[in-house]
Amino acid sequence: MSDETGPVAEPPVDGDDVVLRLVDVQAGYGKAALVLRGFSVEVRRGEIVCLVGPNGAGKSTVLKVASGLLAVRSGSVWLNGEDATGAKPQDLLRRGLSHVLQGHSVFREMTVEENVMLGGYTVADRTALLDRVEFVKGVFPVVAERWSTTAGLLSGGQQKQVEFARALMVRPDVVLLDEPSMGLDPKRTAGMFEQVARLREAGVAVLLVEQNARRALEMSDIGCVLDLGRVFVRGPAQELLADPQLSDLYLGGRPAAS
């Protein structure tokens, strides 16, 4: 499978705690122009990396490439030090990566139980699965309280927690979160960010895309500003927040035209 990946730019060093690394990725949809034009990012264990940038900059595309929903045209994807370029979502899931999609992606007409158990679809060990259920119920109380409810009947914030719980069933090393605050009111958004912080406490690395950029950077370790399919600037999240020019351009100094 690695034959089709082209030249390998930068094989990860052994013992390095980078969980997910994208190297010089080019990707796009169909015959349309490229969305990502040489994008690179790395996410370390227990670290939250936040991608910010204008609409259409390619933030969601980065996540789709990382989780195998979209194939790269060139460049490479590394997961836990192993080449994962061109791997399918099922394969990446087994290797420790899960992806929470933008918008609502619960299976609406299934119960919370069915949703969460499907999160463990690739886990064959029944005992491990049941242990994991107890774990996610502990992290997200709503999941335990509404276990037998049809997921589509829950509020937006509750559905998001079910999605988080579903993504955690595989014991991921890294979780990709696409606009988790979308459609939530400010109070629920604050609650959601708390949940993301809990993911970090659980030792999971997080790659986060947020349009609520300022709020997201406040809780992130690393910020990465994406524009025109490339990294425009990258650095510790607090430094990006302090930069007045960036603030004006990308962090909602002016209201974004979403």
Next chain:
Amino acid sequence: MVSGALLFQSLILGLLLGGLYALLAAGLTLYFGIMRVVMLAHAAFILLSAYVAWWFSSTTGLDPMISLVATIPLFFGIGYVMHRFLLARLRPTTMTMMSVLLTFGIALVIEGLLGLAWTGTQRRIHLPYGTSSVEFLGAQIPVVQIVSFALAALSLASLYLIMKRTQFGRSLRATIQHGQAAQLVGIDTTKVAGMGFGLGLATAAVGGAALSLQATIYPSLHWHWIGPLMAIIVVGGLGSIPGAAIAALALGTIRVLLEIPMGSTWAQTVFYVALFLTLMLRPQGFFGGRLAQRF
């Protein structure tokens, strides 16, 4: 003046017919749920299975139901292959329209092959119990209709259990409800959708055998069935199996009851009247219907 006994008899016959329609429509609504495919060849496959049942029964002298041992797995396989190599290759954005053309072509091919193999002569299965009936509270119920209904009920119950209780059913429902999320929990959605198609076509195998007991068949007969079946799944809400079953029971019963005052030709229009009323009043269908809204 319509007698109470006739009304009661019609009601029973209507429910039996509706049960059979429910099975025939279940496959059709399943294809639509899986990938927005309008499967015009569904009735042609039902007819194919009916022909196989007739042919098997007339050459061996055995009960036509035994042919199901071969047709159910065969149809499942055909459905899987058809999805994998034909339907899955259509562009998702034009899937619904193009699937109409593609499956229209498949229906014509099946019709042509039936004519080639068995000519255009009308065929009918002759069974030892073909003309017998049982009396139930004064109503005369033909045995063949009871057998068809039982077969339909058994198949629908199995379909329900497969969808609700098996890992395959859960992954198929997940694929229908959110394909990308299903991929992201590790489901091979292409394979599962193909198996879902196979499942739909397997219901056509059972439905065809059940119909062969009570219908006189000829190669172009499927065009008479696809219209009412399409109307049933729209009334029930596209993609909803329980919706299709309820709509089928209701419309089947109304159709048989209307035969008393109107005769069978006009009674058949109930499907189209229901279709138009649904599109005017509640275009997403009366039960379920979430999928149609997404259009």
